[in-house]
Amino acid sequence: MKIKCDVCKTEYTLPDVSSGQVRCAVCSNVWTPPRTNRRSGLMVFIASLCALLAATIFAVAVIITSRRNDPNKRPLVAAITDVTMVGDTETPQISVKGTVTNRSDDIYGLPDLIIVLYDASGAPIARQKFMPSATLLDAGQSVEFSHVISNVVPGVKRVAVELLETESKGAK
Numbered sequence: 001m002k003i004k005c006d007v008c009k010t011e012y013t014l015p016d017v018s019s020g021q022v023r024c025a026v027c028s029n030v031w032t033p034p035r036t037n038r039r040s041g042l043m044v045f046i047a048s049l050c051a052l053l054a055a056t057i058f059a060v061a062v063i064i065t066s067r068r069n070d071p072n073k074r075p076l077v078a079a080i081t082d083v084t085m086v087g088d089t090e091t092p093q094i095s096v097k098g099t100v101t102n103r104s105d106d107i108y109g110l111p112d113l114i115i116v117l118y119d120a121s122g123a124p125i126a127r128q129k130f131m132p133s134a135t136l137l138d139a140g141q142s143v144e145f146s147h148v149i150s151n152v153v154p155g156v157k158r159v160a161v162e163l164l165e166t167e168s169k170g171a172k
């Protein structure tokens with residue numbers, strides 16, 4: 001700690017633990033410097049507590065993020081219940097029916113849905129976005145959707161539905 005002679009203003013550096021009187025080497029003034037401030041110790045304690053708290057919040061945030069990335073923990077789940085070929089051979093169409101279920105305890109806004117068409121090798125060959133009929137889904141509720149894909153590309157072997165990733169839209 002730094003102390004200053006209150007007569008001649010000469011500065012000295014003392015170990016933090018020192019206490020008692022000191023004599024100035026320049027002017028021989030004797031005085032009692034203030035003891036190491038206890039508050040600075042408290043500040044260090046608070047600072048380390050804050051650091052610990054920040055680390056805790058960070059860990060929680062990481063857990064929440066990884067949960068959101070886990071498909072099994074997503075609040076909204078879309079599933080196809082029926083795929084039917086409609087239209088004629090000239091203009092083939094695929095009718096896709098399914099449901100979106102809200103598995104959470106919160107109300108969620110429904111994002112756009114995406115129908116993905118896959119070929120025999122499992123590669124996606126077309127994606128079509130459409131809006132579901134409902135905009136909000138209550139906790140535990142399901143809503144049905146139905147969409148007809150008109151410009152069907154050849155070679156479709158599998159149809160899947162995805163939710164557009166806009167979970168921040170969720171109205172809590």
Ligand SMILES: [Zn+2]
Nearest residue numbers: 005008024027
């Ligand atoms: Zn002095």
